[in-house]
Amino acid sequence: GENVEQHPSTLSVQEGDSAVIKCTYSDSASNYFPWYKQELGKRPQLIIDIRSNVGEKKDQRIAVTLNKTAKHFSLHITETQPEDSAVYFCAASKGAGSYQLTFGKGTKLSVIP
Amino acid sequence: DAGVIQSPRHEVTEMGQEVTLRCKPISGHNSLFWYRQTMMRGLELLIYFNNNVPIDDSGMPEDRFSAKMPNASFSTLKIQPSEPRDSAVYFCASSLAAHGYTFGSGTRLTVV
Numbered sequence: 001g002e003n004v005e006q007h008p009s010t011l012s013v014q015e016g017d018s019a020v021i022k023c024t025y026s027d028s029a030s031n032y033f034p035w036y037k038q039e040l041g042k043r044p045q046l047i048i049d050i051r052s053n054v055g056e057k058k059d060q061r062i063a064v065t066l067n068k069t070a071k072h073f074s075l076h077i078t079e080t081q082p083e084d085s086a087v088y089f090c091a092a093s094k095g096a097g098s099y100q101l102t103f104g105k106g107t108k109l110s111v112i113p
Numbered sequence: 114d115a116g117v118i119q120s121p122r123h124e125v126t127e128m129g130q131e132v133t134l135r136c137k138p139i140s141g142h143n144s145l146f147w148y149r150q151t152m153m154r155g156l157e158l159l160i161y162f163n164n165n166v167p168i169d170d171s172g173m174p175e176d177r178f179s180a181k182m183p184n185a186s187f188s189t190l191k192i193q194p195s196e197p198r199d200s201a202v203y204f205c206a207s208s209l210a211a212h213g214y215t216f217g218s219g220t221r222l223t224v225v
Contacts, residue, residue: 036216042218043204043218044204045216089155089156096208096213098143098144098163098210100169101146101158101206102158105155
């Protein structure tokens, strides 16, 4: 089955700096890669996703890149703010919606004011 | 839409008791997933349904766990008998093909 590795497990950045979280996946059939943000005691919430026919996607301060050949994808957060502090999860699936998501172990991001 | 609704939000039970977790997916979503979250193992898929049919239950830890989806608007996850190692947050999520997955607020289960 699919295996998703996520690094780093913890990340501290100064407010205003950029943060990068990286993931690799094992199953070349995977074609949908969402990122979730989970605040303490709350549900995971989708923040951005990318499909395998696209190499990069941006939404304001958040961007995701995908390298299908190397089987890795990354989350980039620019101009970080204290409210970005949370645990971020990457995931992979063989298709959006109808297939299971396999999650990475998560990255705890701390933005220091 | 009210989103994915799970109940109860918190459950404390004694070892050996039966526990039933409930989930109401978003109306119109045709896939439903049960995940378990722990610090050690992260988010693990237990089972998922497409159009009310179980597709993959390989993540169900053992025979003590069972899940049903009798109709498109309701699913249950049952643990019988419960054990302390079952303590975790259990999330239900629903989705519609080609769209993202939406998680419920979760049920925090504590087995003492």
